Amino acid sequence: MRRSSVTDTLAVVKNSLRIVPEHFEVDLPRSRAVQLFKEFVELIEIETTAYCNRTCSFCPNSFLDRRTIRFMPDDTWQAILAGMREVDYDGTVVWSRYSEPTSEKGITERIKQVKEAAPNCRVCINTNGDYLNAGYLEQLADAGVSRLWIDTYVDDMKEYTREIAEKANGKLLKRLKLEGELVESNPEYAYHIIHPRIEITNHVRNVVTMIANDLSDRGGLISIARKAIRNSPCYAVFKHLVVDWDGSVMPCCQVRSDSPKHKDVVLGRIGDGGLDLVTAYLQLATWREPLSSYGEKLGVCSTCNVSDYQTSLVNITASKLLTANNAPVKALRKFAGSIINKKQRY
Ligand code: SF4
Ligand code: SF4
Numbered sequence: 001m002r003r004s005s006v007t008d009t010l011a012v013v014k015n016s017l018r019i020v021p022e023h024f025e026v027d028l029p030r031s032r033a034v035q036l037f038k039e040f041v042e043l044i045e046i047e048t049t050a051y052c053n054r055t056c057s058f059c060p061n062s063f064l065d066r067r068t069i070r071f072m073p074d075d076t077w078q079a080i081l082a083g084m085r086e087v088d089y090d091g092t093v094v095w096s097r098y099s100e101p102t103s104e105k106g107i108t109e110r111i112k113q114v115k116e117a118a119p120n121c122r123v124c125i126n127t128n129g130d131y132l133n134a135g136y137l138e139q140l141a142d143a144g145v146s147r148l149w150i151d152t153y154v155d156d157m158k159e160y161t162r163e164i165a166e167k168a169n170g171k172l173l174k175r176l177k178l179e180g181e182l183v184e185s186n187p188e189y190a191y192h193i194i195h196p197r198i199e200i201t202n203h204v205r206n207v208v209t210m211i212a213n214d215l216s217d218r219g220g221l222i223s224i225a226r227k228a229i230r231n232s233p234c235y236a237v238f239k240h241l242v243v244d245w246d247g248s249v250m251p252c253c254q255v256r257s258d259s260p261k262h263k264d265v266v267l268g269r270i271g272d273g274g275l276d277l278v279t280a281y282l283q284l285a286t287w288r289e290p291l292s293s294y295g296e297k298l299g300v301c302s303t304c305n306v307s308d309y310q311t312s313l314v315n316i317t318a319s320k321l322l323t324a325n326n327a328p329v330k331a332l333r334k335f336a337g338s339i340i341n342k343k344q345r346y
Pocket of ligand 1: 059
């Protein structure tokens, strides 16, 4: 959904000010690299199983295999925990990617391990809700989950109506033994579910609402999505770290190591050649230059509409001026520190 021009400009200003020269260096002394990670990474997105029980038409899982059950190797998992411990990670950890996190029976144990390694982090799960019930929800809350984003998928073949959405939402509420309140109904039904310990939102979706919400083309994989002509910056590579189930480090959430079309964008595998969370974040330096400002984007970014900021004179000028590492920008960065350094909650 399109953001307002003011919101876009504020995002460009904030993110531009948060770009520092070290973001473009692959080799940094370990202590500075740890500091950089701690200061700038606000989202670690992972999956610890490959499996998803669905093959939604608008998802690359409709043609890439995610029905085979495979789990993250233990050495990779331990390396991820060690990385979070080393940086005393205090951002968000989200189970998402292209698997169904709650299909993995051991997920509650993994969440507890994350909370032990990084007690100040926030744990979130994006789920299709198929495995959830009242008891499972309590186990997730006990383990330390702060937020659940549920996407309830309804049949593509039926027309998307409020009646269908209400029925699907009602079934979920019954299963969870919870109540809540409507957030919005158009173009998609969204419902806030009230739980004492977890923030829960349910979105009832199908291909109709996904297209209405400007579905992303997932790095060129989804043909029914709009093909944007990407010109605006993308700040994901400055503040996110994305790891697939086999430990593959990806430049962003849009691309996937199991697509032959994205093989070349895999940055490495956690555990291979000493790659860990901190060095993986440094590796993203190779992606940052073209994405730090306005201009033509290439490869998987060329048609990406994710956080595609408006190409206005104000935004282009702000992006250009505020990414220059000169004395006035340094002073502004210092002055605005308490605002720009606040990590986004996901
Ligand atoms: S959209 Fe979600 S539920 Fe559907 S196939 Fe993809 S990962 Fe699975
Ligand atoms: S522009 Fe899109 S594909 Fe490129 S890094 Fe950003 S989110 Fe990923």
